[in-house]
Amino acid sequence: MADGIVGEFFDLKQGAEADLLAMQMGDFYEFFGDDAETVGAELDLKVSKRSSGGENYSMAGVPVDDLTPYLKALVERGYRVAVADQFEDGGDIERRVARVVTPGTLVDPTDTDARYLATVVREGDRVGLAFLDVTTGQFRATAVTGPDARERALTELYRFAPTELLPGPELRNDDAFLTRARERVDTTLTLHDAEAFAPGRARHTLREQFGAAAESVGLDDASGADAVATRAAGAALAYVDETGVGVLASVTRIGTYDPDEQVTLDATTQRNLELVETMTGAGQSLLDTVDHTETAAGGRLLKEWLTRPLQRRGELARRQSGVAALAADAMARERLHELLSGASDLERLASRSVSGSADAGALLRVRDTLALLPELDAALDTERLRESPAAGVLESVDREAAADLRETLAEALAEDPPNTVTQGGLLCRGFDDELDELVERHESALEWVETLAEREKRETGLSRLSVDRNKTDGYYVQVGKSQADDVPERYEAIKTLKNSERFVTPELREKEREILRLEEARGELEYELFRELRERVAERADLLQSVGRAVAELDTLASLATHAVRNDWTRPELTDSDDLDVTAGRHPVVEQDVEFVPNDLRMCTDTDDERRFLVVTGPNMSGKSTYMRQSALIVLLAQVGSFVPADRATVGLVDGIYTRVGALDELAQGRSTFMVEMQELSNILHSATEDSLVILDEVGRGTATYDGISIAWAATEYLSSAQSNVASPKVLFATHYHELTGLAEHIDGVENVHVAAEERDGDVTFLRSVVDGATDRSYGIHVAELAGVPDPVVSRAREVLRRLREDEAIDVLGSEREGGETQQVVFDLGTGQFSGGGRRDAPPDGRAATADGGKDDALDPATESVLDELRGTDVNETPPVELLAKVQEWQSRLEEE
Numbered sequence: 095m096a097d098g099i100v101g102e103f104f105d106l107k108q109g110a111e112a113d114l115l116a117m118q119m120g121d122f123y124e125f126f127g128d129d130a131e132t133v134g135a136e137l138d139l140k141v142s143k144r145s146s147g148g149e150n151y152s153m154a155g156v157p158v159d160d161l162t163p164y165l166k167a168l169v170e171r172g173y174r175v176a177v178a179d180q181f182e183d184g185g186d187i188e189r190r191v192a193r194v195v196t197p198g199t200l201v202d203p204t205d206t207d208a209r210y211l212a213t214v215v216r217e218g219d220r221v222g223l224a225f226l227d228v229t230t231g232q233f234r235a236t237a238v239t240g241p242d243a244r245e246r247a248l249t250e251l252y253r254f255a256p257t258e259l260l261p262g263p264e265l266r267n268d269d270a271f272l273t274r275a276r277e278r279v280d281t282t283l284t285l286h287d288a289e290a291f292a293p294g295r296a297r298h299t300l301r302e303q304f305g306a307a308a309e310s311v312g313l314d315d316a317s318g319a320d321a322v323a324t325r326a327a328g329a330a331l332a333y334v335d336e337t338g339v340g341v342l343a344s345v346t347r348i349g350t351y352d353p354d355e356q357v358t359l360d361a362t363t364q365r366n367l368e369l370v371e372t373m374t375g376a377g378q379s380l381l382d383t384v385d386h387t388e389t390a391a392g393g394r395l396l397k398e399w400l401t402r403p404l405q406r407r408g409e410l411a412r413r414q415s416g417v418a419a420l421a422a423d424a425m426a427r428e429r430l431h432e433l434l435s436g437a438s439d440l441e442r443l444a445s446r447s448v449s450g451s452a453d454a455g456a457l458l459r460v461r462d463t464l465a466l467l468p469e470l471d472a473a474l475d476t477e478r479l480r481e482s483p484a485a486g487v488l489e490s491v492d493r494e495a496a497a498d499l500r501e502t503l504a505e506a507l508a509e510d511p512p513n514t515v516t517q518g519g520l521l522c523r524g525f526d527d528e529l530d531e532l533v534e535r536h537e538s539a540l541e542w543v544e545t546l547a548e549r550e551k552r553e554t555g556l557s558r559l560s561v562d563r564n565k566t567d568g569y570y571v572q573v574g575k576s577q578a579d580d581v582p583e584r585y586e587a588i589k590t591l592k593n594s595e596r597f598v599t600p601e602l603r604e605k606e607r608e609i610l611r612l613e614e615a616r617g618e619l620e621y622e623l624f625r626e627l628r629e630r631v632a633e634r635a636d637l638l639q640s641v642g643r644a645v646a647e648l649d650t651l652a653s654l655a656t657h658a659v660r661n662d663w664t665r666p667e668l669t670d671s672d673d674l675d676v677t678a679g680r681h682p683v684v685e686q687d688v689e690f691v692p693n694d695l696r697m698c699t700d701t702d703d704e705r706r707f708l709v710v711t712g713p714n715m716s717g718k719s720t721y722m723r724q725s726a727l728i729v730l731l732a733q734v735g736s737f738v739p740a741d742r743a744t745v746g747l748v749d750g751i752y753t754r755v756g757a758l759d760e761l762a763q764g765r766s767t768f769m770v771e772m773q774e775l776s777n778i779l780h781s782a783t784e785d786s787l788v789i790l791d792e793v794g795r796g797t798a799t800y801d802g803i804s805i806a807w808a809a810t811e812y813l814s815s816a817q818s819n820v821a822s823p824k825v826l827f828a829t830h831y832h833e834l835t836g837l838a839e840h841i842d843g844v845e846n847v848h849v850a851a852e853e854r855d856g857d858v859t860f861l862r863s864v865v866d867g868a869t870d871r872s873y874g875i876h877v878a879e880l881a882g883v884p885d886p887v888v889s890r891a892r893e894v895l896r897r898l899r900e901d902e903a904i905d906v907l908g909s910e911r912e913g914g915e916t917q918q919v920v921f922d923l924g925t926g927q928f929s930g931g932g933r934r935d936a937p938p939d940g941r942a943a944t945a946d947g948g949k950d951d952a953l954d955p956a957t958e959s960v961l962d963e964l965r966g967t968d969v970n971e972t973p974p975v976e977l978l979a980k981v982q983e984w985q986s987r988l989e990e991e
């Protein structure tokens with residue numbers, strides 16, 4: 095067992111509840127054992143060995159002054175790092191863990207993204223969630239209830255994408271929940287003291303922090319849905335407090351929100367619509383495309399708006415009017431962008447002031463950003479903007495307090511302060527009398543030294559004399575060798591150099607002591623005064639946050655206006671009806687890169703002209719997915735309060751947008767593509783209401799054709815209210831199963847549209863325009879050709895297709911509701927023949943039935959071997975192109991025969 099210093103390290107580590115411990119030893123913070131190895135590997139630090147108690151231990155260290163960047167790097171990689179500081183107590187050295195820096199409590203991260211710490215608790219079918227960003231003081235809590243509460247909680251987690259997640263006691267062993275949370279969110283899981291989640295304790299913590307404000311947002315409840323939100327919020331605060339990172343005071347307010355006021359966007363949909371990141375990681379997300387914000391806080395808010403569209407008409411109208419007014423006033427918009435580009439992140443600066451990590455430069459940025467307020471007012475004081483919500487954004491700001499704080503900072507801070515806060519030069523003259531006096535004395539002492547050489551030359555008549563200072567000798571008088579013997583007696587030699595001699599005088603020594611004393615006193619007093627100043631700023635954290643948020647909102651509105659103007663977007667009309675009527679709609683991201691062909695979309699629920707469910711067909715690559723995604727994005731943008739990419743749009747507000755599109759990356763997570771597809775479909779069928787918008791892209795594709803068609807068919811019937819007791823949302827359903835276009839004839843509200851293509855002399859031109867009616871052509875072979883599939887395969891595929899078409903090999907003949915049964919005609923791969931109509935059941939041994947009743951007993955060996963292979967081929971597991979190649983090969987073998 096290690097003893098001494100290493101033993102102390104391990105003892106401290108044991109009680110620290112952290113992944114790593116940095117322990118101060120004099121001028122270094124040291125890591126030992128595995129911690130040293132980890133830190134060495136992560137940060138490229140040198141690892142050495144130290145022996146203790148007869149054993150060798152790895153050891154890595156960083157200088158005390160450099161700890162912060164190392165800590166930050168470790169924490170940003172997901173580690174929780176405890177810091178044990180060294181204290182001197184009457185000569186004894188004692189070390190204790192002063193703070194634990196964790197991913198969710200890092201105050202000064204390198205990027206500007208929101209960094210949420212999330213807590214989640216569960217009581218039966220109620221789940222409470224709290225999200226706290228200590229870097230900005232943003233704090234929200236909510237509760238979701240109902241049988242799907244866990245699912246909805248996951249949706250919220252995905253929206254906030256917390257960097258650290260604290261599950262309450264009931265969820266700690268809920269592996270399914272935690273696994274799913276971590277699948278979607280790159281988060282550090284922390285098991286914090288269960289006691290912090292207890293209802294009484296949580297209520298108490300909240301009351302301590304917010305007083306009556308906790309009650310006013312409903313977080314003082316001992317029962318009901320809010321009780322779980324209260325527990326989550328209290329635990330988050332307690333955790334931040336216990337880590338000791340000292341930012342609690344920057345959490346100045348808490349807000350609750352009702353997820354029902356937002357548009358439900360499940361995790362899959364947020365990903366499928368590529369709102370903030372693309373599915374492949376390449377290309378532009380919606381956020382990348384529409385983001386013209388100037389400030390980090392504006393960027394954060396825009397992201398928040400895009401991932402949390404609203405159902406609240408009033409708020410949406412306010413945002414829309416703000417965007418409209420800014421869109422109409424180009425001059426003011428330009429001026430705003432210019433001013434905002436000089437604004438700093440006040441929310442972050444508030445937290446840094448509270449935690450004590452703000453330096454003089456940071457406070458100068460606070461001063462300069464506060465100074466923008468009158469200029470922003472002036473920029474907004476135009477005819478178009480004066481009365482608009484854009485100007486209204488700044489109304490909530492306490493101008494007087496902002497001006498006071500700005501003035502205090504202006505009076506106190508020196509321009510161009512140094513980066514360190516302990517060496518003076520931070521504050522300006524006239525701010526503090528005592529400091530002024532010290533500075534004056536310090537400077538006059540310095541001046542005395544500066545003019546000393548002149549005086550000495552005059553007095554001694556020595557011309558080769560100078561006065562200087564260095565680290566080892568302090569201040570000295572230097573005299574050239576030729577004159578060194580003529581110095582007066584009061585000169586005391588301290589060093590002989592090649593060409594000169596160095597001396598000090600008692601007077602100079604005295605002055606030097608005085609200068610050092612004054613330097614120290616000045617540094618200390620200045621640092622003290624600076625800390626007081628920083629505390630005054632910290633006390634106004636709420637003010638900085640409110641100015642910061644107002645500036646962010648102005649930035650976000652201006653960004654949306656700029657994008658709308660540059661791209662000819664239009665202000666959508668929002669209604670409470672179910673209508674969705676878009677003229678010349680475009681995809682906001684794709685339109686940036688290609689000559690986009692705009693398309694209309696009309697969906698409504700009027701009984702005489704009902705179009706609730708659109709079956710979208712069209713060739714591969716024609717633009718079906720683009721059309722459907724653009725429809726979803728237009729609705730989403732409308733419910734963000736933004737303009738939309740269209741000539742005209744009427745958008746009936748939806749309560750949720752659900753999508754099911756090709757799953758690209760699930761295989762990596764070890765789940766079958768088809769399983770994922772069905773889970774997602776299941777979620778949609780359970781969750782979508784008649785006010786929702788559903789986008790289904792080729793549902794059923796992941797399995798054998800007939801299974802796929804059957805599932806798609808049934809899902810269509812279900813969603814289109816053919817089953818009367820189920821709510822029917824607005825649905826866009828793209829499919830290659832042309833059989834499904836037949837549904838339009840059978841079910842009210844189901845209509846066909848297709849993306850047109852033109853075929854001339856074997857060449858296909860994609861027209862990209864969406865027109866009413868169905869199409870029965872996929873041009874899949876054409877796409878295969880474009881993709882470089884070898885010619886023989888392409889031409890053989892064409893031949894097979896022609897035969898299939900001629901013989902209507904695969905046909906699904908209707909699904910009349912009354913007693914009608916799906917009928918299939920089967921192309922028998924074994925014989926190359928087709929079986930007749932009529933319902934067929936598969937033979938129990940899975941063998942393909944033949945048209946003549948299965949008479950395959952006296953077959954030649956070649957046919958037998960083909961049949962064997964055919965039987966052994968799992969259609970579900972074989973990619974279509976491979977199947978095609980196999981068929982080709984079988985056929986040629988049979989032909990040879």
Ligand SMILES: Nc1ncnc2c1ncn2[C@@H]1O[C@H](COP(=O)(O)OP(=O)(O)OP(=O)(O)O)[C@@H](O)[C@H]1O
Nearest residue numbers: 688689690691713714715716717718719720721862
């Ligand atoms: N309206 C449009 N105007 C211009 N280009 C478009 C339009 N719609 C789609 N495109 C282009 O066509 C490409 C293919 O579109 P998309 O992926 O939507 O086709 P798809 O019909 O869904 O294909 P598949 O059936 O093979 O999945 C897109 O990458 C886009 O560049």
